[in-house]
Amino acid sequence: MERSYPPSHQVDKNKRISLIGVGRLGLCLALVAERAGYQVLGVDVLPQYVEKINNKTLVSSEPLVTEYLSSSKNFRATTSVKEALEFADVIMVLVATPSTGGDRHYDVSQVSRVLTDINNHRVENKHVVICCTVLPGYIATIGRELLRDCKNTSLSYNPEFIAQGDIIRGLERPDIVLIGQGSPQAGDFIEALWSNFTCNEPKICRMSPESAEIAKLSLNCFVTMKISFANQIGDIADRTENADKYAILAAVGSDSRVGSKCLGWGYGFGGPCFPRDNRALAGYAESVGIYPALAFATDEYNKLHSDVMAQKLLEEDREEYIFENVTFKEPCAVPIIEESQKLVVAKKLAKKGKKVVIRDRPDIIEACRQEFGNIFIYQYKDSLLENHSLANNSNHTYDKVNPCSSFSTGDVLRDAALATVDKRHGGLLSTSELEKK
16 A cells, blocks of 8 residues: 655655656665655556555565565555656656766666656756766766756766675665765765765765766776786785785785775686776776776786786686686675676686586576576585486585685666567656656
8 A cells, every 4th residue: 555645745855855757776775765764756668566565565675675576665666757756856866877888888768767757747946856967068068968858957966886696785874975066055965875875984075076076987997907907916916935815915905095995815806897997987087088097007917917827727627627606706795796706717717618517596596597507517505416417416526716805895776677668778768758658
């Protein structure tokens, strides 16, 4: 049964937000805001998904989501963008901007369609906030133009720094909050929102949207640079007699100018955020006449490091190699294997004719099957009977191929389930498009 809200005049305007896009990230943001005392209305194109949210029957693999939803009192969802625009003065956009490669780097078509739809409603006195990753220059060259008919309406940028599989904890305990404010009033609202739901005291960084677009990519790219640097030093140490890579990196990270986070040797960086953000910043740098040598080197050594790891394993000449926990980072509660460096190494071994076993949860095994087909042998982590080729070999002792992982964080893409609705881009449809369905 759909819950009703108090009349608008009875609710503090500074305690209402509308979220256009309540996939993984949007849903998590809605729930932490609701727990902080906000009235939240979310928009999604899937009626059945909206119904599950409103009936509190949605079950998510993201930690804490199911629990937070079941206890929520002031959060509901709708398929109507118009309703969301009427509900609150602050409209946060959290749709997918998937990787495209080439000069664009991010597919911003969903964001642009949402902004166009908002403009078609000719809203006034609103604060629109983009929370998904866009290429530097998007707000200045495209975003503001798409809201050209909306009087006294600001456009801000507030991307999150969180990890898939740990989104709520990432939202509640961020190191920094990046606010590219379209107006001082918008910046005040966003800062108050984060201050109300965070459990720590993050650094609040307020700046122009143009600065925030660059800062978002820059932070992730600096982390990837540390990861590639650490792996390069570790690989050098491995080829130096009596050198201990862990001791070396611990010493380097002890200097306050460097810091120990993300400075451990292990698999390279992967996932839906780090690789694409590094390449996107490089692409943007070239577009403004700056040669991005560091970004290129970071990406290049990430690839070379997987070659080094694969060669080292090949030299061991094992009968078989078993990889566990093959998501893009470890641990990860959701089956995301995008640019997983463990799987990059595993694929290199398999292409050399080695027997490679992927042992993991059923949902991750299915993701691997869809991506790699039959080049691996698959096995459920808690059973040796999943694959017929291993059924008669349950007493075999397996050595894990599981080096220390590099630290990894990343923000989240829009729920892939929307691909079943919009075949063009897999995302949120405008109100007019939805009515045609």
